[in-house]
Amino acid sequence: MKTNVQWASKLGFIMATAGAAIGLGNLWKFPYLMGRNGGFPFLVAYLFFIVVLGLPVMITEMSLGRKTRHDPVQAYKDIDPHAGIVGIFGVLAAFIILSYYSVIGGWIMKYIFSYGTTMEAVADFDGFIGSREPVLWHFLFMAITTGVCYFGVSGIEKASKVMMPLLFVLLLVIIGRGVTLPGAAEGFKFMFAPDFSAFSLNSISGALGQVFYSLSLCMGITITYGSYLSEKENIPKSCVSVAGLDTLIAVLAGIAIFPAVFAFGLEPGQGPGLIFGTLPKVFSAIAGGGIFACLFFALVFFAAVTSAIALLEVSVSFAIDTLRWPRKKATLVIGAAIFVLGIPSALSFGDLGQVRILNYSVFDFVGMITDNILLPFGGLTMCYYVGWKWHPEYLVEEIERDGIPFKVKRLWVVCIRYLTPVLVGIVTLTGFYNIYQVVC
Ligand code: TRP
Numbered sequence: 001m002k003t004n005v006q007w008a009s010k011l012g013f014i015m016a017t018a019g020a021a022i023g024l025g026n027l028w029k030f031p032y033l034m035g036r037n038g039g040f041p042f043l044v045a046y047l048f049f050i051v052v053l054g055l056p057v058m059i060t061e062m063s064l065g066r067k068t069r070h071d072p073v074q075a076y077k078d079i080d081p082h083a084g085i086v087g088i089f090g091v092l093a094a095f096i097i098l099s100y101y102s103v104i105g106g107w108i109m110k111y112i113f114s115y116g117t118t119m120e121a122v123a124d125f126d127g128f129i130g131s132r133e134p135v136l137w138h139f140l141f142m143a144i145t146t147g148v149c150y151f152g153v154s155g156i157e158k159a160s161k162v163m164m165p166l167l168f169v170l171l172l173v174i175i176g177r178g179v180t181l182p183g184a185a186e187g188f189k190f191m192f193a194p195d196f197s198a199f200s201l202n203s204i205s206g207a208l209g210q211v212f213y214s215l216s217l218c219m220g221i222t223i224t225y226g227s228y229l230s231e232k233e234n235i236p237k238s239c240v241s242v243a244g245l246d247t248l249i250a251v252l253a254g255i256a257i258f259p260a261v262f263a264f265g266l267e268p269g270q271g272p273g274l275i276f277g278t279l280p281k282v283f284s285a286i287a288g289g290g291i292f293a294c295l296f297f298a299l300v301f302f303a304a305v306t307s308a309i310a311l312l313e314v315s316v317s318f319a320i321d322t323l324r325w326p327r328k329k330a331t332l333v334i335g336a337a338i339f340v341l342g343i344p345s346a347l348s349f350g351d352l353g354q355v356r357i358l359n360y361s362v363f364d365f366v367g368m369i370t371d372n373i374l375l376p377f378g379g380l381t382m383c384y385y386v387g388w389k390w391h392p393e394y395l396v397e398e399i400e401r402d403g404i405p406f407k408v409k410r411l412w413v414v415c416i417r418y419l420t421p422v423l424v425g426i427v428t429l430t431g432f433y434n435i436y437q438v439v440c
Pocket residue numbers: 020021022023024025026094097213214215216217219221307308310311314
């Protein structure tokens with residue numbers, strides 16, 4: 001029970017929630033997904049899903065958190081004794097995501113270290129991720145994350161209020177450098193001019209998964225943070241701010257990366273290696289590139305740490321509330337477990353490079369489980385319990401407390417009952433079809 005804890009200020013709440021949402025999903029994953037899926041059409045699908053899926057689900061979770069004032073599992077149990085499973089899906093997803101999130105966080109630390117000491121990029125990215133060294137960096141990243149959680153998260157609000165604006169300024173500096181390079185216009189064309197050749201059904205399901213991932217939906221965090229929210233706050237407005245900031249940073253990350261990538265005639269569709277393999281080539285070609293690179297990776301690191309802390313906090317708060325563990329034990333045990341779970345992902349490009357699970361590499365398999373299975377199922381069961389088994393009107397009442405108007409309540413109810421489950425259902429099926437094709 002966390003009835004007494006509340007955010008100190010509205011700005012602090014928005015920054016902390018945005019800090020959890022803005023992370024590797026915006027700076028690493030969104031640009032590479034966009035690069036792989038043809039640029040502009042992917043952007044449009046993404047924006048569309050943010051509005052028709054992301055916002056309604058976010059409003060649901062935040063108001064559910066505030067109404068019940070419970071951790072995610074208990075919050076769903078309050079709705080229906082069988083609904084705890086929705087919260088469990090979420091906690092599990094956060095747990096699994098952090099295991100590979102930390103591996104990438106480790107790569108970032110390695111890059112900061114490399115640029116910081118020699119002003120040079122990691123010479124051979126493939127060689128690096130193919131070695132065993134990533135396990136060490138994964139350990140360090142997890143240790144930092146666990147350390148912050150161990151000493152409590154009272155500092156999250158303060159840290160986010162400093163780190164988020166800093167991140168924004170750094171991003172603007174990088175953009176300023178990138179867009180003034182000769183040939184940068186091609187990158188803008190890629191981002192904002194329609195070309196459907198690389199766009200497919202897969203891109204649509206990718207965009208949907210990315211909306212859930214980037215806004216941290218169906219993973220308990222919005223419920224948890226909502227449970228610390230004061231009754232006076234306007235929930236729909238807050239959600240629009242957070243989703244808006246998150247989307248803004250994702251698009252800005254694209255603008256920081258693509259014009260520069262195109263200016264040097266590099267390949268935008270390289271996938272997960274976009275910021276690790278392609279971008280350093282850009283940095284090494286511009287004057288003072290080492291400094292810009294350091295700044296860039298520092299910014300990605302800030303974003304990654306604030307999200308990783310929130311990801312860990314999901315499982316930790318579950319262990320504290322439901323399993324009744326003391327915080328210190330919960331953090332150490334869960335932090336260690338996530339480190340161990342992440343080792344196969346860290347070795348996925350090296351020692352375990354030949355291993356295939358259902359035809360996926362270890363690394364891709366872990367991402368597939370969360371993005372294509374746990375999250376859509378979490379979304380579907382949430383719509384079922386909130387929209388059908390329970391009364392969405394109860395949440396409307398919660399949102400409208402203190403006379404706050406919720407003008408689109410009818411639309412929201414239609415979304416939660418019909419539109420969201422149908423869209424998520426379609427995309428879940430597409431996801432299954434893809435898995436079927438990869439496997440068979
Ligand atoms: N949204 C985060 C990002 O974009 C990642 C994330 C997914 C997350 N689920 C979460 C963060 C739950 C905190 C809590 O990087």
